[in-house]
Amino acid sequence: MxxxxxxxxxxxxxxxIMAALPVEADAQVGETVAQFYKxxxxxxxxxxxRCDSYIEGAAxxxxxxxxxGAANGICGRGYNEGELSxxxxxxxxxxxxxxxxxxxAGVMIALREQYPCRR
Numbered sequence: 001m002x003x004x005x006x007x008x009x010x011x012x013x014x015x016x017i018m019a020a021l022p023v024e025a026d027a028q029v030g031e032t033v034a035q036f037y038k039x040x041x042x043x044x045x046x047x048x049x050r051c052d053s054y055i056e057g058a059a060x061x062x063x064x065x066x067x068x069g070a071a072n073g074i075c076g077r078g079y080n081e082g083e084l085s086x087x088x089x090x091x092x093x094x095x096x097x098x099x100x101x102x103x104x105a106g107v108m109i110a111l112r113e114q115y116p117c118r119r
Contacts, residue, residue, distance in 0.1 A: 033106030034099035037092045040085060047082040055084045058107045066117045072108075074115035087114050 031039070040051035059074060066073025091110035092099075098106050 036103035052085040075117035076115045
C-alpha cells in the first residue's frame with residue numbers, strides 16, 4: 001500500500017512539473033541543417049573541430065546500426081579524417097529542401113547517400 005501511495009505521489013508531482021513547462025508546437029531543438037552548415041563553414045574545414053567531431057560521432061553511431069543489420073545505418077568502407085565533413089558540406093547546397101530540418105537529419109541523409117547499406 002505504501003508503494004502505491006509513493007507511486008501516486010511521484011506521478012502527481014511529475015504531472016505538476018510537466019504542466020508548468022512551456023509548450024510550443026513548433027519548437028526547434030538544436031540547430032537546423034542550414035545553421036549547422038553555416039557554423040561548419042566558419043571552421044574552414046578544421047579537422048577535429050566542432051563540425052567534424054559532430055559528424056564523425058553521428059557516423060560512428062550510424063555505422064554501428066549498419067553493422068547490426070539496420071537498413072537506416074551506413075555501411076561500406078571506413079572513412080578518413082575530415083572526409084565526413086567534406087561530404088556533408090558538399091551535399092548541403094544541393095539539398096535546400098532539408099535546410100529547416102534538425103542537423104542530425106541532414107547529416108544522416110548525406111552520409112546514407114554516400115555509404116548506403118544494400119540488403
